Amino acid sequence: MTKQQANWSPYDNNGGTVVAIAGADYCVIASDTRMSTGYSILTRDYSKIIQLADKSVMASSGFQADVRALQKVLEARHLIYQHQHNKQMSCPAMAQLLSNTLYFKRFFPYYAFNVLGGLDSEGKGCVFTYDAVGSYERVGYSSQGSGSTLITPFLDNQLKSPSPLLLPAKDAVTPLSESEAIELVKTCFVSATERDIYTGDKLEIVILNASGIRRDYMELRKD
Amino acid sequence: MFRNQYDTDVTTWSPAGRLFQVEYAMEAVKQGSAAIGLRSKTHVVLACVNKSTSELSSHQKKIFKVDDHIGVSIAGLTADGRVLSRYMRNECINYSYTYESPLPVGRLVVQLADKAQVCTQRSWKRPYGVGLLVGGLDESGAHLYYNCPSGNYFEYQAFAIGSRSQAAKTYLERKFETFTDSSRDNLVKDALFALRETLQGEKLTSSVCTIAVVGVGEAFHILDQETVQGLINEFEIVGEEPTPADETAAPDQGSGAAAPGPSEDVAPMDI
Numbered sequence: 001m002t003k004q005q006a007n008w009s010p011y012d013n014n015g016g017t018v019v020a021i022a023g024a025d026y027c028v029i030a031s032d033t034r035m036s037t038g039y040s041i042l043t044r045d046y047s048k049i050i051q052l053a054d055k056s057v058m059a060s061s062g063f064q065a066d067v068r069a070l071q072k073v074l075e076a077r078h079l080i081y082q083h084q085h086n087k088q089m090s091c092p093a094m095a096q097l098l099s100n101t102l103y104f105k106r107f108f109p110y111y112a113f114n115v116l117g118g119l120d121s122e123g124k125g126c127v128f129t130y131d132a133v134g135s136y137e138r139v140g141y142s143s144q145g146s147g148s149t150l151i152t153p154f155l156d157n158q159l160k161s162p163s164p165l166l167l168p169a170k171d172a173v174t175p176l177s178e179s180e181a182i183e184l185v186k187t188c189f190v191s192a193t194e195r196d197i198y199t200g201d202k203l204e205i206v207i208l209n210a211s212g213i214r215r216d217y218m219e220l221r222k223d
Numbered sequence: 224m225f226r227n228q229y230d231t232d233v234t235t236w237s238p239a240g241r242l243f244q245v246e247y248a249m250e251a252v253k254q255g256s257a258a259i260g261l262r263s264k265t266h267v268v269l270a271c272v273n274k275s276t277s278e279l280s281s282h283q284k285k286i287f288k289v290d291d292h293i294g295v296s297i298a299g300l301t302a303d304g305r306v307l308s309r310y311m312r313n314e315c316i317n318y319s320y321t322y323e324s325p326l327p328v329g330r331l332v333v334q335l336a337d338k339a340q341v342c343t344q345r346s347w348k349r350p351y352g353v354g355l356l357v358g359g360l361d362e363s364g365a366h367l368y369y370n371c372p373s374g375n376y377f378e379y380q381a382f383a384i385g386s387r388s389q390a391a392k393t394y395l396e397r398k399f400e401t402f403t404d405s406s407r408d409n410l411v412k413d414a415l416f417a418l419r420e421t422l423q424g425e426k427l428t429s430s431v432c433t434i435a436v437v438g439v440g441e442a443f444h445i446l447d448q449e450t451v452q453g454l455i456n457e458f459e460i461v462g463e464e465p466t467p468a469d470e471t472a473a474p475d476q477g478s479g480a481a482a483p484g485p486s487e488d489v490a491p492m493d494i
Contacts, residue, residue, distance in 0.1 A: 076316050083288070083312050 011063050011111045012037055015198030016048055017147030018059035019188055020117035021159070021181045022125030022140050022173040026209040029117040030185045031059045032147075032193070032220060034201040044201035044222065051213060053078055056094040056118040057206050061145030062132070063111035070110045073101055091118030095128040095136060102134030109133050113144040118208055125173050125208075139164070140173045147192035147199040154191065158184060178207065186218055193220045234346045245343050245350050248372035252354035255298035257385035257421040258285060260356040261395065261414055262367040263405045266438030267358035269296040270414040272385070272421060273433050286435045286445055290315035292325045293359035294435050294443040298385035299372075300352035307351060311335065328359035332368040332376045340374030354384045360437055383417060390420035407438055411446075412458055427455055 018031040035046040049059045050071050058074070060067040077097060081089050089097070095116050102110055109132045116128040116136075129142035140162025143151040156163045161171040174181065185205060193200040200223070205216040229235050230243035237243060258271040273282040286296045287308035295311065297304030314334055318326035335355065342348040350372040357368045369384065370376045381399045383391035394417045402410065414434060419427045429452035437443035 072320055076320050079316050079319075080312075083309075 010108075011066075013062060013111070013146075014042065014064040015146045016061040017143065017145035017151065017189070017192055017196065017199045018048060018061050018113075018115050019143045019151060019155075019185055020059065020115045020127040020129075020141065021155075021176075021185065022117065022127040022162075023176060023178060023181055024125065024173055025119075025123055026178045026181070026207060027057070027117040027119060027125035027127065028178070028181045028185055028205060028207050029057045029059050029115065030189065030203060030205040031061070031145075032189060032199045032201060033204055034199065035064060036198050039197075041201075047204055049204055049206050050075075051206070052089075052094055053091075053118075054088040055120075055208060056089065056091045056116060057208055057213070058094075058098070058114055058116050059144075059206075060112045060114045062113045066110040067112045070101065070112050070114075074098065077101070090121050091116070091126050091128075092120055092138075094118070095126075095138070098128075098130065099134040099136045102130065102132065106133050113148075115142050115144050117206075119210075123210060138172075140169060140171065143188070145199075147189075147196040150192045150195055151188045154188060155184075178209065182207065182216065189218075189220060232346060233343055233348070233350060242343060242373075245373045248350035248352050249354075251352035252299040252372065252384055253386065253388075255301070255353070255385045256285070257383060257388050257391060257418070258296040258298040258354075258356055259381075259383040259388075259391050259395075259414055259417050259421075260296065260358050260367045260369075260379065261381035261399075261402055261410055261417070262358065262365045262379075263402050263407070263410050265365055266407045266410055266436060266441070267294075267360070267365050267367050268410045268414040269294055269356060269358050269435045270418045271296045271298070271433050272418060273431055282433075286433050287312075288435075288443050288445070289331075289357075289359075290319075290325060291442040292361065292437060293328055293331065293357065294437055295358070296356045296435070298354050298356075298388075303351045303353040304355065307335065307338075307353065307355065310338065311357075325361065327361040327363070328357065328366045328368065329361070329363075331359075332357050332370055335370050336374050336376045339370065339372055342372075343374055356382060356384065358435075358437060359443075360439065365438070381417075383421070385421075387421040387423060390423065391417040394420045407436065407441075411436065411454060415451075415455060415458065427459075428452065429455060 015036040016032050020029045031048040033045050035042045051057050052074050114130040120126045127142050128136050128138050130136045141155050141159055156165050159174045162169050162174050189203045200220045203218040203220050207214050229237035233244035256272045256274050260269050271285045275282045283301050288294050289311045315326045342350045355370040367379045368376050369382050381395040418432050429448040434451050435445045
Protein backbone atom coordinates (compact mmCIF):
# COMPACT_ATOMS: atom_id res chain seq x y z
CA MET A 1 0.00 0.00 0.00
CA THR A 2 1.83 3.14 -1.19
CA LYS A 3 1.28 6.39 0.66
CA GLN A 4 -1.20 8.77 -0.96
CA GLN A 5 0.66 11.68 -2.48
CA ALA A 6 -0.75 15.20 -2.60
CA ASN A 7 -2.03 15.83 -6.07
CA TRP A 8 -3.19 19.38 -5.54
CA SER A 9 -0.73 22.23 -5.16
CA PRO A 10 -1.65 25.66 -3.88
CA TYR A 11 0.99 27.07 -6.20
CA ASP A 12 1.40 27.43 -9.94
CA ASN A 13 4.24 29.01 -11.88
CA ASN A 14 3.14 31.58 -14.42
CA GLY A 15 6.64 31.99 -15.78
CA GLY A 16 8.27 35.14 -17.05
CA THR A 17 11.47 36.99 -16.44
CA VAL A 18 12.28 40.26 -14.69
CA VAL A 19 15.45 42.35 -14.79
CA ALA A 20 16.58 45.53 -13.08
CA ILE A 21 19.71 47.63 -13.56
CA ALA A 22 20.81 50.54 -11.37
CA GLY A 23 22.70 53.50 -12.80
CA ALA A 24 24.28 56.63 -11.34
CA ASP A 25 21.05 58.62 -11.52
CA TYR A 26 18.47 56.22 -12.98
CA CYS A 27 17.05 52.76 -12.56
CA VAL A 28 15.72 50.48 -15.28
CA ILE A 29 13.20 47.77 -14.38
CA ALA A 30 11.98 45.44 -17.11
CA SER A 31 9.88 42.34 -17.55
CA ASP A 32 8.25 40.36 -20.31
CA THR A 33 4.46 40.35 -20.45
CA ARG A 34 3.78 36.68 -21.07
CA MET A 35 1.72 34.77 -18.50
CA SER A 36 1.77 30.97 -18.86
CA THR A 37 0.64 27.83 -17.08
CA GLY A 38 2.26 24.53 -17.91
CA TYR A 39 2.87 24.59 -21.65
CA SER A 40 -0.03 26.97 -22.36
CA ILE A 41 -0.13 30.72 -22.64
CA LEU A 42 -2.79 32.45 -20.52
CA THR A 43 -2.16 35.92 -21.92
CA ARG A 44 0.46 37.80 -23.88
CA ASP A 45 -0.22 41.14 -22.19
CA TYR A 46 0.14 40.95 -18.41
CA SER A 47 2.24 43.47 -16.50
CA LYS A 48 4.49 42.11 -13.77
CA ILE A 49 5.68 45.59 -12.80
CA ILE A 50 4.07 47.87 -10.25
CA GLN A 51 5.00 51.27 -8.90
CA LEU A 52 4.73 51.06 -5.13
CA ALA A 53 5.93 54.59 -4.30
CA ASP A 54 7.36 57.67 -5.99
CA LYS A 55 10.79 56.09 -6.20
CA SER A 56 10.14 52.36 -5.83
CA VAL A 57 9.13 49.98 -8.56
CA MET A 58 8.74 46.24 -8.04
CA ALA A 59 8.82 43.53 -10.69
CA SER A 60 7.93 39.97 -9.75
CA SER A 61 7.87 36.66 -11.55
CA GLY A 62 6.45 33.41 -10.19
CA PHE A 63 2.86 32.72 -9.19
CA GLN A 64 0.98 35.83 -10.27
CA ALA A 65 -1.90 35.33 -7.83
CA ASP A 66 0.60 35.50 -4.97
CA VAL A 67 2.37 38.39 -6.71
CA ARG A 68 -0.89 40.38 -6.88
CA ALA A 69 -1.69 39.62 -3.25
CA LEU A 70 1.81 40.77 -2.27
CA GLN A 71 1.42 43.98 -4.31
CA LYS A 72 -1.89 44.78 -2.58
CA VAL A 73 -0.42 44.26 0.87
CA LEU A 74 2.51 46.56 0.07
CA GLU A 75 0.22 49.20 -1.42
CA ALA A 76 -1.94 49.23 1.70
CA ARG A 77 1.12 49.38 3.96
CA HIS A 78 2.46 52.28 1.95
CA LEU A 79 -0.79 54.22 2.42
CA ILE A 80 -0.54 53.68 6.17
CA TYR A 81 3.08 54.87 6.11
CA GLN A 82 2.07 58.01 4.23
CA HIS A 83 -0.68 58.79 6.76
CA GLN A 84 1.73 58.32 9.67
CA HIS A 85 4.85 60.02 8.28
CA ASN A 86 3.34 62.50 5.83
CA LYS A 87 5.76 61.46 3.11
CA GLN A 88 6.49 58.70 0.59
CA MET A 89 8.49 55.64 1.56
CA SER A 90 12.09 55.66 0.39
CA CYS A 91 13.29 52.75 -1.74
CA PRO A 92 15.51 51.26 1.00
CA ALA A 93 12.58 51.47 3.43
CA MET A 94 10.32 49.71 0.93
CA ALA A 95 13.03 47.11 0.45
CA GLN A 96 13.00 46.29 4.15
CA LEU A 97 9.19 46.25 4.21
CA LEU A 98 9.13 43.79 1.31
CA SER A 99 11.59 41.54 3.06
CA ASN A 100 9.57 41.56 6.29
CA THR A 101 6.31 40.95 4.42
CA LEU A 102 7.80 37.94 2.65
CA TYR A 103 9.26 36.44 5.82
CA PHE A 104 5.96 36.94 7.59
CA LYS A 105 4.71 34.07 5.44
CA ARG A 106 7.81 31.98 5.97
CA PHE A 107 5.76 28.79 6.44
CA PHE A 108 3.39 29.31 3.49
CA PRO A 109 5.42 31.60 1.25
CA TYR A 110 4.42 33.99 -1.47
CA TYR A 111 5.63 32.19 -4.60
CA ALA A 112 7.07 35.42 -5.89
CA PHE A 113 10.57 36.14 -7.14
CA ASN A 114 11.02 39.86 -6.76
CA VAL A 115 13.28 42.57 -7.88
CA LEU A 116 12.81 46.05 -6.42
CA GLY A 117 14.25 49.02 -8.27
CA GLY A 118 14.29 52.71 -7.58
CA LEU A 119 16.26 55.74 -6.47
CA ASP A 120 17.77 56.03 -3.02
CA SER A 121 17.68 59.21 -0.94
CA GLU A 122 20.73 60.54 -2.80
CA GLY A 123 19.08 60.04 -6.18
CA LYS A 124 21.35 57.13 -7.14
CA GLY A 125 19.84 54.06 -8.70
CA CYS A 126 19.30 51.07 -6.43
CA VAL A 127 18.23 47.51 -7.07
CA PHE A 128 17.28 44.96 -4.42
CA THR A 129 16.93 41.28 -5.23
CA TYR A 130 14.93 38.75 -3.21
CA ASP A 131 14.19 35.11 -2.75
CA ALA A 132 10.69 33.84 -1.99
CA VAL A 133 11.01 34.19 1.78
CA GLY A 134 12.55 37.64 2.00
CA SER A 135 16.30 37.21 1.95
CA TYR A 136 17.50 40.34 0.15
CA GLU A 137 20.56 42.25 -0.88
CA ARG A 138 21.24 45.57 -2.55
CA VAL A 139 22.98 45.02 -5.87
CA GLY A 140 23.84 46.93 -9.01
CA TYR A 141 21.69 44.71 -11.22
CA SER A 142 19.62 41.55 -10.97
CA SER A 143 17.46 39.12 -12.86
CA GLN A 144 14.75 36.74 -11.56
CA GLY A 145 12.35 34.26 -13.13
CA SER A 146 12.44 31.61 -15.82
CA GLY A 147 14.99 33.41 -18.00
CA SER A 148 17.25 34.53 -15.17
CA THR A 149 19.74 31.68 -15.66
CA LEU A 150 20.23 32.87 -19.24
CA ILE A 151 20.37 36.61 -18.47
CA THR A 152 22.44 36.79 -15.28
CA PRO A 153 25.70 35.43 -16.74
CA PHE A 154 25.28 37.80 -19.68
CA LEU A 155 24.86 40.79 -17.36
CA ASP A 156 27.86 39.64 -15.27
CA ASN A 157 29.88 39.77 -18.44
CA GLN A 158 28.55 43.11 -19.79
CA LEU A 159 28.26 45.14 -16.59
CA LYS A 160 31.72 44.25 -15.41
CA SER A 161 32.25 46.73 -12.60
CA PRO A 162 29.17 46.20 -10.43
CA SER A 163 29.46 42.48 -10.99
CA PRO A 164 30.05 40.50 -7.78
CA LEU A 165 32.26 38.15 -9.82
CA LEU A 166 34.93 40.74 -9.09
CA LEU A 167 34.54 40.17 -5.39
CA PRO A 168 33.84 42.72 -3.92
CA ALA A 169 32.04 44.59 -6.69
CA LYS A 170 34.14 47.45 -7.95
CA ASP A 171 31.16 49.81 -8.32
CA ALA A 172 27.81 49.81 -6.62
CA VAL A 173 26.04 50.79 -9.84
CA THR A 174 26.73 50.47 -13.51
CA PRO A 175 28.68 53.27 -15.21
CA LEU A 176 26.43 52.82 -18.28
CA SER A 177 24.24 55.68 -19.44
CA GLU A 178 20.46 55.36 -19.29
CA SER A 179 20.07 54.69 -23.00
CA GLU A 180 22.91 52.15 -22.99
CA ALA A 181 21.27 50.33 -20.11
CA ILE A 182 17.95 50.24 -21.96
CA GLU A 183 19.62 48.79 -25.06
CA LEU A 184 21.33 46.19 -22.90
CA VAL A 185 18.01 45.19 -21.33
CA LYS A 186 16.44 44.82 -24.76
CA THR A 187 19.31 42.59 -25.86
CA CYS A 188 18.92 40.46 -22.71
CA PHE A 189 15.26 39.83 -23.38
CA VAL A 190 15.63 39.17 -27.08
CA SER A 191 18.24 36.49 -26.28
CA ALA A 192 16.28 35.00 -23.40
CA THR A 193 13.14 34.86 -25.58
CA GLU A 194 15.02 32.70 -28.10
CA ARG A 195 15.80 29.93 -25.64
CA ASP A 196 13.25 30.21 -22.80
CA ILE A 197 9.74 29.14 -23.78
CA TYR A 198 8.18 31.09 -20.94
CA THR A 199 9.67 34.43 -21.97
CA GLY A 200 8.40 36.43 -24.93
CA ASP A 201 5.48 38.36 -26.46
CA LYS A 202 6.30 41.86 -25.29
CA LEU A 203 8.89 43.64 -23.18
CA GLU A 204 7.84 46.32 -20.71
CA ILE A 205 10.59 48.66 -19.53
CA VAL A 206 10.10 51.14 -16.70
CA ILE A 207 12.70 53.89 -16.29
CA LEU A 208 12.91 55.85 -13.04
CA ASN A 209 15.02 58.98 -12.85
CA ALA A 210 15.07 62.48 -11.41
CA SER A 211 12.49 63.68 -13.95
CA GLY A 212 10.04 60.99 -12.92
CA ILE A 213 8.88 57.71 -14.35
CA ARG A 214 8.30 56.51 -17.92
CA ARG A 215 7.44 53.31 -19.70
CA ASP A 216 8.78 51.81 -22.95
CA TYR A 217 7.49 48.78 -24.80
CA MET A 218 9.08 46.47 -27.35
CA GLU A 219 7.68 43.48 -29.23
CA LEU A 220 9.31 40.10 -28.60
CA ARG A 221 8.97 36.78 -30.40
CA LYS A 222 5.62 35.20 -29.78
CA ASP A 223 6.54 31.54 -30.17
CA MET B 224 -27.95 72.96 30.39
CA PHE B 225 -27.85 72.54 34.11
CA ARG B 226 -26.63 69.68 36.27
CA ASN B 227 -29.31 67.21 37.21
CA GLN B 228 -29.62 63.74 38.66
CA TYR B 229 -29.86 61.99 35.29
CA ASP B 230 -26.56 63.08 33.83
CA THR B 231 -24.05 60.88 35.64
CA ASP B 232 -24.11 57.92 33.25
CA VAL B 233 -24.52 57.76 29.53
CA THR B 234 -26.75 54.77 30.13
CA THR B 235 -29.28 56.74 32.19
CA TRP B 236 -32.34 58.23 30.51
CA SER B 237 -33.89 61.40 31.86
CA PRO B 238 -37.65 61.41 32.44
CA ALA B 239 -37.96 63.60 29.35
CA GLY B 240 -36.32 60.88 27.29
CA ARG B 241 -32.92 62.51 26.92
CA LEU B 242 -29.38 61.21 27.37
CA PHE B 243 -27.59 64.11 28.98
CA GLN B 244 -24.08 62.71 28.65
CA VAL B 245 -24.55 62.62 24.90
CA GLU B 246 -25.82 66.19 24.91
CA TYR B 247 -22.83 67.25 27.00
CA ALA B 248 -20.59 65.61 24.42
CA MET B 249 -22.24 67.77 21.78
CA GLU B 250 -21.46 70.81 23.94
CA ALA B 251 -17.80 69.88 23.62
CA VAL B 252 -18.15 70.24 19.87
CA LYS B 253 -19.58 73.72 20.28
CA GLN B 254 -16.60 74.73 22.42
CA GLY B 255 -14.08 73.72 19.79
CA SER B 256 -12.77 76.22 17.25
CA ALA B 257 -14.82 76.59 14.10
CA ALA B 258 -14.85 74.18 11.19
CA ILE B 259 -16.72 74.82 7.95
CA GLY B 260 -17.62 72.74 4.93
CA LEU B 261 -19.29 73.56 1.65
CA ARG B 262 -19.90 71.62 -1.54
CA SER B 263 -20.67 72.11 -5.17
CA LYS B 264 -21.59 69.47 -7.71
CA THR B 265 -17.93 68.64 -8.26
CA HIS B 266 -15.94 69.89 -5.28
CA VAL B 267 -15.97 69.98 -1.50
CA VAL B 268 -14.08 72.60 0.49
CA LEU B 269 -13.25 72.20 4.18
CA ALA B 270 -11.99 75.10 6.21
CA CYS B 271 -11.15 75.57 9.86
CA VAL B 272 -9.81 78.07 12.33
CA ASN B 273 -6.46 77.06 13.81
CA LYS B 274 -5.90 78.68 17.14
CA SER B 275 -2.90 77.66 19.17
CA THR B 276 -2.86 77.96 22.95
CA SER B 277 0.24 80.12 22.94
CA GLU B 278 2.57 81.77 20.46
CA LEU B 279 5.23 79.23 21.35
CA SER B 280 3.20 76.15 20.45
CA SER B 281 2.21 74.70 17.11
CA HIS B 282 -1.33 74.66 15.77
CA GLN B 283 -3.63 71.75 16.38
CA LYS B 284 -4.22 69.66 13.32
CA LYS B 285 -7.94 69.82 12.56
CA ILE B 286 -8.15 68.68 8.97
CA PHE B 287 -7.18 65.14 8.06
CA LYS B 288 -6.82 63.39 4.75
CA VAL B 289 -8.67 60.11 4.99
CA ASP B 290 -8.12 58.94 1.43
CA ASP B 291 -7.53 60.52 -1.95
CA HIS B 292 -11.25 61.14 -2.27
CA ILE B 293 -12.24 61.87 1.34
CA GLY B 294 -11.12 64.38 3.94
CA VAL B 295 -12.45 65.41 7.32
CA SER B 296 -12.37 68.54 9.46
CA ILE B 297 -13.15 68.35 13.16
CA ALA B 298 -14.31 70.48 16.07
CA GLY B 299 -14.17 69.50 19.71
CA LEU B 300 -11.80 67.08 21.40
CA THR B 301 -9.12 66.90 18.75
CA ALA B 302 -7.63 63.77 20.30
CA ASP B 303 -10.92 61.96 19.69
CA GLY B 304 -10.88 63.40 16.18
CA ARG B 305 -7.42 62.02 15.53
CA VAL B 306 -8.44 58.56 16.66
CA LEU B 307 -11.58 58.60 14.52
CA SER B 308 -9.55 59.78 11.52
CA ARG B 309 -7.25 56.82 11.98
CA TYR B 310 -10.28 54.56 12.04
CA MET B 311 -11.62 56.14 8.86
CA ARG B 312 -8.27 55.76 7.12
CA ASN B 313 -8.14 52.11 8.03
CA GLU B 314 -11.66 51.51 6.76
CA CYS B 315 -10.77 53.15 3.44
CA ILE B 316 -7.60 51.14 3.09
CA ASN B 317 -9.36 47.87 3.89
CA TYR B 318 -12.20 48.60 1.49
CA SER B 319 -9.74 49.51 -1.28
CA TYR B 320 -7.81 46.34 -0.60
CA THR B 321 -10.89 44.12 -0.85
CA TYR B 322 -12.81 45.83 -3.65
CA GLU B 323 -10.00 47.70 -5.47
CA SER B 324 -12.21 50.76 -5.57
CA PRO B 325 -12.67 53.79 -3.31
CA LEU B 326 -15.01 53.57 -0.32
CA PRO B 327 -18.21 55.51 -1.03
CA VAL B 328 -18.53 58.45 1.36
CA GLY B 329 -22.04 57.51 2.45
CA ARG B 330 -20.84 54.08 3.60
CA LEU B 331 -17.99 55.56 5.61
CA VAL B 332 -20.19 58.00 7.50
CA VAL B 333 -22.65 55.26 8.41
CA GLN B 334 -19.81 53.18 9.84
CA LEU B 335 -18.58 56.21 11.73
CA ALA B 336 -22.05 56.95 13.05
CA ASP B 337 -22.51 53.35 14.19
CA LYS B 338 -19.18 53.54 15.98
CA ALA B 339 -20.31 56.70 17.77
CA GLN B 340 -23.63 55.11 18.71
CA VAL B 341 -21.89 52.26 20.50
CA CYS B 342 -20.40 54.78 22.90
CA THR B 343 -23.85 56.04 23.78
CA GLN B 344 -25.00 52.63 24.92
CA ARG B 345 -22.13 51.24 26.99
CA SER B 346 -21.76 52.06 30.65
CA TRP B 347 -17.95 51.73 30.49
CA LYS B 348 -17.55 54.12 27.55
CA ARG B 349 -18.09 57.78 26.92
CA PRO B 350 -19.29 59.42 23.72
CA TYR B 351 -16.68 60.84 21.36
CA GLY B 352 -16.39 64.56 22.03
CA VAL B 353 -15.85 65.59 18.45
CA GLY B 354 -17.98 66.66 15.51
CA LEU B 355 -16.73 65.69 12.06
CA LEU B 356 -17.38 67.36 8.76
CA VAL B 357 -16.71 64.61 6.24
CA GLY B 358 -16.22 65.82 2.69
CA GLY B 359 -15.68 63.50 -0.24
CA LEU B 360 -16.31 62.39 -3.76
CA ASP B 361 -17.72 59.15 -5.04
CA GLU B 362 -19.64 57.80 -8.01
CA SER B 363 -22.76 59.67 -6.96
CA GLY B 364 -20.99 63.01 -6.81
CA ALA B 365 -19.64 65.35 -4.16
CA HIS B 366 -20.87 64.95 -0.58
CA LEU B 367 -20.59 66.77 2.72
CA TYR B 368 -21.72 65.07 5.90
CA TYR B 369 -21.77 66.07 9.53
CA ASN B 370 -21.22 63.30 12.10
CA CYS B 371 -22.02 64.18 15.67
CA PRO B 372 -21.25 62.45 18.99
CA SER B 373 -24.82 61.20 19.27
CA GLY B 374 -24.29 58.83 16.36
CA ASN B 375 -26.46 60.88 14.01
CA TYR B 376 -25.25 62.08 10.68
CA PHE B 377 -26.69 64.48 8.13
CA GLU B 378 -25.84 65.47 4.61
CA TYR B 379 -25.36 69.16 3.92
CA GLN B 380 -24.82 71.59 1.09
CA ALA B 381 -22.86 73.67 3.57
CA PHE B 382 -22.38 73.61 7.33
CA ALA B 383 -20.35 75.06 10.17
CA ILE B 384 -19.58 73.69 13.63
CA GLY B 385 -17.67 74.88 16.66
CA SER B 386 -17.50 78.20 18.44
CA ARG B 387 -19.10 81.19 16.69
CA SER B 388 -20.21 78.87 13.91
CA GLN B 389 -23.62 80.57 13.87
CA ALA B 390 -22.02 83.59 12.21
CA ALA B 391 -20.65 81.35 9.46
CA LYS B 392 -23.98 79.52 9.12
CA THR B 393 -25.73 82.85 8.63
CA TYR B 394 -23.40 83.65 5.76
CA LEU B 395 -23.77 80.18 4.29
CA GLU B 396 -27.55 80.30 4.50
CA ARG B 397 -27.50 83.46 2.42
CA LYS B 398 -25.25 82.01 -0.25
CA PHE B 399 -25.85 78.26 -0.27
CA GLU B 400 -28.12 78.26 -3.31
CA THR B 401 -25.18 79.39 -5.45
CA PHE B 402 -22.89 76.62 -4.28
CA THR B 403 -24.09 73.70 -6.44
CA ASP B 404 -22.91 75.26 -9.68
CA SER B 405 -20.11 77.26 -8.15
CA SER B 406 -16.62 77.01 -9.56
CA ARG B 407 -13.87 75.53 -7.40
CA ASP B 408 -12.22 78.89 -6.79
CA ASN B 409 -15.47 80.59 -5.85
CA LEU B 410 -16.21 77.78 -3.43
CA VAL B 411 -12.86 78.33 -1.73
CA LYS B 412 -13.56 82.05 -1.62
CA ASP B 413 -16.94 81.45 0.01
CA ALA B 414 -15.26 79.17 2.56
CA LEU B 415 -12.82 81.95 3.44
CA PHE B 416 -15.64 84.48 3.76
CA ALA B 417 -17.59 82.13 6.01
CA LEU B 418 -14.47 81.53 8.09
CA ARG B 419 -13.93 85.24 8.44
CA GLU B 420 -17.39 85.58 9.94
CA THR B 421 -16.40 83.31 12.81
CA LEU B 422 -13.39 85.44 13.61
CA GLN B 423 -15.68 88.38 14.54
CA GLY B 424 -13.48 91.20 13.43
CA GLU B 425 -10.12 89.50 13.99
CA LYS B 426 -7.90 89.69 10.94
CA LEU B 427 -8.08 86.69 8.63
CA THR B 428 -4.60 85.49 7.70
CA SER B 429 -3.33 82.15 6.48
CA SER B 430 -1.69 81.56 9.86
CA VAL B 431 -5.02 81.22 11.65
CA CYS B 432 -6.83 79.07 9.14
CA THR B 433 -6.47 75.87 7.15
CA ILE B 434 -8.25 75.13 3.87
CA ALA B 435 -8.55 71.79 2.11
CA VAL B 436 -10.12 70.87 -1.23
CA VAL B 437 -11.26 67.66 -2.88
CA GLY B 438 -12.90 67.49 -6.30
CA VAL B 439 -13.28 65.77 -9.63
CA GLY B 440 -9.74 65.16 -10.85
CA GLU B 441 -8.33 66.68 -7.68
CA ALA B 442 -7.26 64.45 -4.82
CA PHE B 443 -7.91 65.67 -1.28
CA HIS B 444 -5.15 68.01 -0.22
CA ILE B 445 -4.59 70.86 2.20
CA LEU B 446 -3.74 74.16 0.52
CA ASP B 447 -0.38 75.54 1.55
CA GLN B 448 -0.11 78.79 3.52
CA GLU B 449 1.14 80.82 0.55
CA THR B 450 -1.79 79.89 -1.66
CA VAL B 451 -4.27 80.64 1.09
CA GLN B 452 -2.70 84.02 1.86
CA GLY B 453 -2.80 84.82 -1.85
CA LEU B 454 -6.52 84.08 -2.00
CA ILE B 455 -7.18 86.15 1.11
CA ASN B 456 -5.28 89.10 -0.32
CA GLU B 457 -7.24 88.81 -3.57
CA PHE B 458 -10.63 89.30 -2.07
CA GLU B 459 -9.54 91.73 0.59
CA ILE B 460 -8.37 94.08 -2.17
CA VAL B 461 -11.64 93.69 -4.04
CA GLY B 462 -13.59 94.80 -0.98
CA GLU B 463 -15.47 93.47 1.98
CA GLU B 464 -18.58 91.34 1.44
CA PRO B 465 -21.46 93.17 3.11
CA THR B 466 -22.69 91.14 6.06
CA PRO B 467 -26.41 91.25 6.88
CA ALA B 468 -27.61 92.83 10.12
CA ASP B 469 -30.13 90.12 10.99
CA GLU B 470 -29.05 87.48 13.49
CA THR B 471 -32.03 85.15 13.19
CA ALA B 472 -31.70 82.78 10.27
CA ALA B 473 -34.62 80.54 9.34
CA PRO B 474 -33.39 76.96 9.33
CA ASP B 475 -33.54 75.73 5.77
CA GLN B 476 -33.55 72.21 4.44
CA GLY B 477 -30.08 71.32 3.31
CA SER B 478 -28.35 74.20 5.06
CA GLY B 479 -27.19 74.71 8.63
CA ALA B 480 -29.27 73.31 11.48
CA ALA B 481 -30.81 75.69 14.02
CA ALA B 482 -28.51 76.20 17.00
CA PRO B 483 -29.99 74.32 19.98
CA GLY B 484 -30.12 76.80 22.82
CA PRO B 485 -30.55 75.86 26.45
CA SER B 486 -34.15 74.75 25.68
CA GLU B 487 -35.49 71.94 27.77
CA ASP B 488 -37.96 70.54 25.28
CA VAL B 489 -36.01 69.24 22.22
CA ALA B 490 -32.80 67.27 22.52
CA PRO B 491 -30.16 68.52 20.05
CA MET B 492 -29.53 65.21 18.41
CA ASP B 493 -33.15 64.91 17.45
CA ILE B 494 -33.02 67.98 15.20
